[in-house]
Every structure is written in structure tokens, then in C-alpha cells.
Amino acid sequence: DVKVTQSSRYLVKRTGEKVFLECVQDMDHENMFWYRQDPGLGLRLIYFSYDVKMKEKGDIPEGYSVSREKKERFSLILESASTNQTSMYLCASRPGQTNSPLHFGNGTRLTVT
Amino acid sequence: AQSVAQPEDQVNVAEGNPLTVKCTYSVSGNPYLFWYVQYPNRGLQFLLKYITGDNLVKGSYGFEAEFNKSQTSFHLKKPSALVSDSALYFCAVRDPYYGGSQGNLIFGKGTKLSVKP
Numbered sequence A: 001d002v003k004v005t006q007s008s009r010y011l012v013k014r015t016g017e018k019v020f021l022e023c024v025q026d027m028d029h030e031n032m033f034w035y036r037q038d039p040g041l042g043l044r045l046i047y048f049s050y051d052v053k054m055k056e057k058g059d060i061p062e063g064y065s066v067s068r069e070k071k072e073r074f075s076l077i078l079e080s081a082s083t084n085q086t087s088m089y090l091c092a093s094r095p096g097q098t099n100s101p102l103h104f105g106n107g108t109r110l111t112v113t
Numbered sequence B: 001a002q003s004v005a006q007p008e009d010q011v012n013v014a015e016g017n018p019l020t021v022k023c024t025y026s027v028s029g030n031p032y033l034f035w036y037v038q039y040p041n042r043g044l045q046f047l048l049k050y051i052t053g054d055n056l057v058k059g060s061y062g063f064e065a066e067f068n069k070s071q072t073s074f075h076l077k078k079p080s081a082l083v084s085d086s087a088l089y090f091c092a093v094r095d096p097y098y099g100g101s102q103g104n105l106i107f108g109k110g111t112k113l114s115v116k117p
Helices: none
Strands: A004-006 A010-013 A019-021 A023-025 A031-038 A042-049 A064-070 A073-078 A087-094 A108-112 B003-005 B010-014 B019-021 B024-026 B032-038 B044-050 B056-058 B064-068 B073-078 B087-094 B111-116
Touching: A004 A087, A010 A019, A019 A108, A023 A031, A023 A087, A031 A064, A031 A073, A042 A064, A042 A073, A073 A087, B003 B087, B010 B019, B019 B111, B024 B073, B032 B064, B032 B073, B044 B056, B044 B064, B073 B087
Parallel strands: A010 A108, B010 B111
Antiparallel strands: A004 A023, A019 A073, A023 A073, A031 A042, A031 A087, A064 A073, A087 A108, B003 B024, B019 B073, B032 B044, B032 B087, B056 B064, B064 B073, B087 B111
16 A cells, blocks of 8 residues: 655744655655645645656745655755745655546644744 | 636535535546545545546445536535545546646645534
8 A cells, every 4th residue: 555654743843944844655656746735725736746856846836845866755845934834734646647546645734933 | 727616615414314525627628537535634535536438436435426527527426424424525637638737636625524423
């Protein structure tokens, strides 16, 4: 069974801090994604990656960056956290076939104070 | 432009009754359609998908969904609801015609299903 693991379930950070959210998948999936989930807004795509060292902007990339140095790991970076980045962050992966479903991690609930 | 709509923020059902969670979509070609469920403080879990073929697709936990091309809908259904079905449900669509960023899944805003004993 596919497992997508997000390193933290809950994080509390201060405004201006640099924040790293880590995600690891164990099924050799080519594609990995970072979403944020906010009430009433559903899921919005921040960044995604088709392969190692490749990244593409999603719908809301401002204030975020990503890193994919190894196939199994996809990191989301908040260069300078702000209170409007308080949210639930979800990592997902899927194989290269476009009709494959996404497999999600359990999420990281980030609070920026 | 691709889009997906879940017209109900919340659906309330009595246990044992049938349930329907609605989803409509807009894509330029033939869609790939998905339903996901999210339990509290968890990530999303895949329930079922429609890619091609039979319009009625069956998925996990007794759920099914019917693809209706003329109405551009993909409603989620279950004949007899359980209290444990209470969760947040997301519909998602992808237009396989597009690659790159336009080819990613578009999610609806979610529908909260509440099943009362």
C-alpha cells in the first residue's frame, strides 16, 4: 500500500521564520504535489514536480518554494512565514499515468503567529 | 476553462437512508473524474474514479458514482448511509487533453456529509 508521510502533524511558527515541510513517498511515484486546504476554498495547488529536480508552479505559488533532490522526497519551503500562510498543508503523489489517483499524506497543520 | 462544482456545502442524512453528494464539472474534452473522502485531521483518501466505459462506477466502502455526460455530472451515491460515512467529500476533475499545469486535478470545495443515527 502506498504511503505518503509528512514529517509533522502540527507546527507552530513565528512570523518571519523559515519553515520546511517535508514529504516522503515510498512507491517510486514520479509526480509529487503540495496543496493547501482552507475552509470554503477546498484544495489549492501550490507546486508540483514531475521528476527529480523538476518543479512547476501551481495556482498559488507566491511565498513558497520547493525542493526535490531525491525522487521520494518533496519539500515545501516558506521563506518567511506570514500569518496568512496558516493552513493545512497536504502532500500527494501519483505515478506518471495521468488516470492514476493521488495518494495523500495526513497533512501538516501549520499555525503562524 | 476547467472547473468543478459541489453545489452543497453540507448534506444531512439519517442512518440507513440513501445518500447523494452532487458534483458537476466543466472541461473541454472527456473528463477524468474522481471522488475523495477526508476524515477529521487526516489526508484525502481515494474512493473511486471514472476514466472511460460503464457510466456507473463502484468504489470503496459501498460508494458508487454515476457519470452523466449530458448533464456534466458525477454524483456520489450510497444506498444506505452509515454514521461512519460522516466526513468531507471532494470531487475532482482532470481534462486529459492538457499537459503540464493545466493537466492537474481541479478539486471542488468539498461537501460535508453528516449522517445521524
